[in-house]
Amino acid sequence: MCGITAAITLAGRSGYSKTTSATNGGLDAAGGSKRRTLSNGHSSQTSIDLKSQLASSLDAIKHRGPDSYGTWTSPDGNIGLGSCRLAINGLGPGGDQPFTNSDGTIHAVVNGELYDHQRIRNDMVKLSGFKFRGGSDSEIVVALYEYYGVSFLSKLRGEFALCIYDSKKQLFLAARDRSGVKPLFWTIHDGRLLLASEAKALLPFDWLPEWDVRSIIDLGWFTEERTIFKGLRKIRPGHYITCLSLDHISEGQYWDHDYPDKDILETRSEAEMVEGVRERLLDAVRVRLQADVPVGIHLSGGIDSSVIAGMAKHLLDKGEVKLGNDGTHRLRCLGVAFDETSGKDESGMTEYEGLRVYTLTRAVIAQRTADFLGVDFQKAQMNEAELATNFEEAVWFDEQPHFELGFVGKHALSKLTRDSGIKTIISGQGSDEIFGGYDVYLMDYLREPDKAWPEESFADSKRLEKLQTTGIAAEKMFRTWTGHNGAQVPEQLRSEIPAFAASLAMPPIALAPWTSCFRCPLPQVTMIENIDERTRNLMRTKWHPLHGAQYLWNKTALPNMLLTNLSDRTEMSHSVEGRVPFLDHNLMEYVNNLPPSIKLRYDPETDSVTEKWILRQASRPFITDELYTRKKHPYTAPVVFAVGGPMHQLMTKLITQENVEALGFVDWNGTKDQVEKAFSTQDQVMLRSAFGIAQWIVLGKRFGISKAVKPDW
Numbered sequence: 001m002c003g004i005t006a007a008i009t010l011a012g013r014s015g016y017s018k019t020t021s022a023t024n025g026g027l028d029a030a031g032g033s034k035r036r037t038l039s040n041g042h043s044s045q046t047s048i049d050l051k052s053q054l055a056s057s058l059d060a061i062k063h064r065g066p067d068s069y070g071t072w073t074s075p076d077g078n079i080g081l082g083s084c085r086l087a088i089n090g091l092g093p094g095g096d097q098p099f100t101n102s103d104g105t106i107h108a109v110v111n112g113e114l115y116d117h118q119r120i121r122n123d124m125v126k127l128s129g130f131k132f133r134g135g136s137d138s139e140i141v142v143a144l145y146e147y148y149g150v151s152f153l154s155k156l157r158g159e160f161a162l163c164i165y166d167s168k169k170q171l172f173l174a175a176r177d178r179s180g181v182k183p184l185f186w187t188i189h190d191g192r193l194l195l196a197s198e199a200k201a202l203l204p205f206d207w208l209p210e211w212d213v214r215s216i217i218d219l220g221w222f223t224e225e226r227t228i229f230k231g232l233r234k235i236r237p238g239h240y241i242t243c244l245s246l247d248h249i250s251e252g253q254y255w256d257h258d259y260p261d262k263d264i265l266e267t268r269s270e271a272e273m274v275e276g277v278r279e280r281l282l283d284a285v286r287v288r289l290q291a292d293v294p295v296g297i298h299l300s301g302g303i304d305s306s307v308i309a310g311m312a313k314h315l316l317d318k319g320e321v322k323l324g325n326d327g328t329h330r331l332r333c334l335g336v337a338f339d340e341t342s343g344k345d346e347s348g349m350t351e352y353e354g355l356r357v358y359t360l361t362r363a364v365i366a367q368r369t370a371d372f373l374g375v376d377f378q379k380a381q382m383n384e385a386e387l388a389t390n391f392e393e394a395v396w397f398d399e400q401p402h403f404e405l406g407f408v409g410k411h412a413l414s415k416l417t418r419d420s421g422i423k424t425i426i427s428g429q430g431s432d433e434i435f436g437g438y439d440v441y442l443m444d445y446l447r448e449p450d451k452a453w454p455e456e457s458f459a460d461s462k463r464l465e466k467l468q469t470t471g472i473a474a475e476k477m478f479r480t481w482t483g484h485n486g487a488q489v490p491e492q493l494r495s496e497i498p499a500f501a502a503s504l505a506m507p508p509i510a511l512a513p514w515t516s517c518f519r520c521p522l523p524q525v526t527m528i529e530n531i532d533e534r535t536r537n538l539m540r541t542k543w544h545p546l547h548g549a550q551y552l553w554n555k556t557a558l559p560n561m562l563l564t565n566l567s568d569r570t571e572m573s574h575s576v577e578g579r580v581p582f583l584d585h586n587l588m589e590y591v592n593n594l595p596p597s598i599k600l601r602y603d604p605e606t607d608s609v610t611e612k613w614i615l616r617q618a619s620r621p622f623i624t625d626e627l628y629t630r631k632k633h634p635y636t637a638p639v640v641f642a643v644g645g646p647m648h649q650l651m652t653k654l655i656t657q658e659n660v661e662a663l664g665f666v667d668w669n670g671t672k673d674q675v676e677k678a679f680s681t682q683d684q685v686m687l688r689s690a691f692g693i694a695q696w697i698v699l700g701k702r703f704g705i706s707k708a709v710k711p712d713w
Contacts, residue, residue: 002085002097003064003572004109004184005057005201006163007050008172008193009078011247054082056204061197063397064111064572072098072107078246079165079172083109086575088291088424089117091325094134099142102131105167106146110138111197112160112182113579115287120144120155135292138162145173153240153254157287159580161235163195172243178255179430179583180237180559183568187232193243198569199232199399200703211700211708213515213665219506219523221400223556224530228400228699237559255585256535257554259547259592266452266595270617273598276590278618284584285311288426292325296422298413299333299377301365303612303619303627304428304437308581309333310622312426313373332376332422336413337363338638339383365626372624380416382409384638388646392698397573401695402565403507403688405637410570418574429567430582433558434591435612436546436599442470442609443499444549445600452544453595457604466609471499496540497528498549500557507689510670514710527556546596640682648679654694663696664708 054071062069065084073080083097099108114120117137124130130143137158144152145164150173159181164173174195176184186195189207196202199209212221212230220226225234235241238255260266268276289295289312297309312331315321323329363379370377387408394411395401417425432438436445446467449460504523521529528536531552539548563580571578581587591599594614601613610616616628641647655675660668671693678686699705 002083002109002111003058003061003197003201004097004111004161004163005054005061005082005196006109006165006172006174006194007053007080007205008165008243008246010188010191010193010243011245050077050080053204054080057196057201058082058084060203061201063575064197066575068093068096070096070098072100074165074167081107081109081163081165083111086423086577088113088293088577089137090135090139091292092134094132095136095138096134097138099133099139101142101146106142106164107167108138108141108145108162108164110141110160110162111184112138112158112162112177113288113577114138114140114156114158114160115290116157150240150242150252151254157585159578159583161197170245172246173240174235175240175254176235176237178238178585178588179554179563179580180234181563181568181578181580181583183564184235185227185232186235186241188249189231193249199227199229200396202232203703209703209705211663211665211705213708214518214520216665217511217515217518218520218526219504220526222560223504223523223527224560228696234560237555257551257588257592259538259543259551260452260595261542262448262544262547263451265454266598270598273594274614274617277587277594277614280584280587280590281307281581281618282311282315284581284587285426286315286321287584288579288581289315289321289323291323291424293423294324294329294332294421295424295426296332296334296417296420298417298425298427299335299366299369300428301335301363301369302428303616303623303630304431304582306366306369306428306623306627307615307619308426308428309369309373309375310619313375314622330376331373332378332420333366333370334378334380334413334417334420334422334425335363335366336380336382336409338409339381365630369624369627378416378420380409380413382412382637384641385646386412387637388650391647391650391694394570394573395695395698396702398565398569398695399699400564401506401692402561403692404639405691407565407570409637410566411573414571414574414576417571417576423575424577424579425571426579426581427567428582429562429578429580430558431612431615433550433554434582434588435615436550436596437612437615438500438553439611440498440500441546441549441611442600443467444545445596445609446470447545450544450595450597453597455597455602458597458602462602496536497524498545498552500549501527501552507685507692509689509693510667510674512665512667515665517710517713527552531555544596546600547592550592639684639687641679641687643679648675651675651679651690651694654697655690659697659701660693662707663693663700666693666696 050073051071058069062084065086067085067087069084071080071082081098085096087095097109114137117140120140121132124143124147128147132139141162144155148155153175160177161182161184162175174184176182183197184195185199186193187207194202194205194207210230212226212228215221215226216228221228225236227234239251239253241249241251243249285308297305297312299305299309316331323331367377387405390408390412394408398407446463449463501524504527567578598614601610603610620628652675657668660666660671674686675690678690
């Protein structure tokens, strides 16, 4: 686990200049931005010393890897790789990066964790005689690439982002794991291809961020590879980019989700499928417990993290795995508990006319689960004052907005984790995505009968009746969260996209009038047009609507929000490595090929649909009866904040006329009364809008972003 950075001077480009010009809009002679001192303490570098820039880049993300750092630069100074390391496996200097093959022609930096590495090591020694220098899991990248070429990516199992330079082929390659657990950003600036684990690591290369107003408005940063910064892109999950001969840049895909033909009858028995899930999930947990440092579990009180904890305890008790390099560490669980005065009730449940929305982190249930398993449980207690205190720092690490405050709680939880001596954490992230756990999936499940697993008790008349009532309830919930119910989406588009996408929108924010020049499409258009036609045809003709919804969620909300704001960034902000068993590709591929009615199951006795039905069955031996029968409770932060309280004071301090006008794309006249109205009325949509604006303000100040202005087209 680490932070990585790379710089490649492209052939035929002028490179970057040490001098700056007072003219030409603040650009230097080579088209780069002028030097600027930033409020975060970093200043952009003007030295031509690439090693110095790499070192400064790594310093900007040293929270990702405080244990050691290293760089490699080509003899001509045109190519550089850097890594700051969080030592997890192979703790000695043999695990320091960058890695190099025996003849010095292949160099690599790797962020993340690769599993089954010992088996792969043995295979590569037999196949190619590769000489490993240490015990780090990441070193297998060099051995695999040297033997298999670019196709080595399909051999990797785990959460990763990586960069490789092959001097023989003059080939640079950068890739990201299948689900996008680990981040990797890239841009072309001043004649160079720049890459890094976080945007702030690009600042020392003279990159000065600008707001991508179009992406902010049409939610391109949420639905595809764009970010909130102009020209900065994410490598897509399951994709890689190559730069051949230091000139031609192209993108490729090595993995994607796939689902079965909805018209083909499933022949496996329920028992066989339950065992298939249990087997693969146990294996995914087993490999993620292996580390040379203590491993903990983030326990929220829901079924997802609880089954991970239950399976981990089972594997440890059976002696199938040991914790730490000496096997003496106890299993420890950690969670976040929000203060009882934060607008929660004991159950944590709010009803939107039949559609249940849960808002309480389940610390009490998590404690009961820990007691049931006989493991230690520590809580990060969060009240409103703690949320306000941690808000700005959490935003800086996230580098993008999140319209509710769960990310601040996760930021604090990671601090507790690190302070407890734990460097590696396992979470239940990704379960809802593959097993159909979100309420928004219900409408898509009900849209068509499940011909692969027909249920006599679920007649079409009953299915259509539930579809109608679910749709009404969903619209009311969406209106509570976003301020609209999706009615503005054209009918022809609504028939193609899933229920959650129909109401895709950021909370209403008063935009500056000039932003209308972009004529941005609806976010739904942005989302669906980002999907290639081959896949859209599969969604229309072959896949059940539930699977189409899962595909889109896995391409948008999961990597671009949940794995960013609530996973990697909040974990790595305190140097904690996150591992996600539910996103193990062996498990995902198996679950993807299960019938919809095995994931969601209609119960005629209660006239209700149980989400994640097969996960419940597979988890049964490892969890309490309480969790087996309990409905899903999403992880969310407080929703009620006192007038004059810490959050109100913070929003008042941040959302000022000066700060809003400095953004350039938000209208002050439409914003100036928002904070007072939001807190006095406790309007959830207005509160989320205020939180979003405040986060833009924090990022604008920390990154030193200039005011956005109307393009001069």
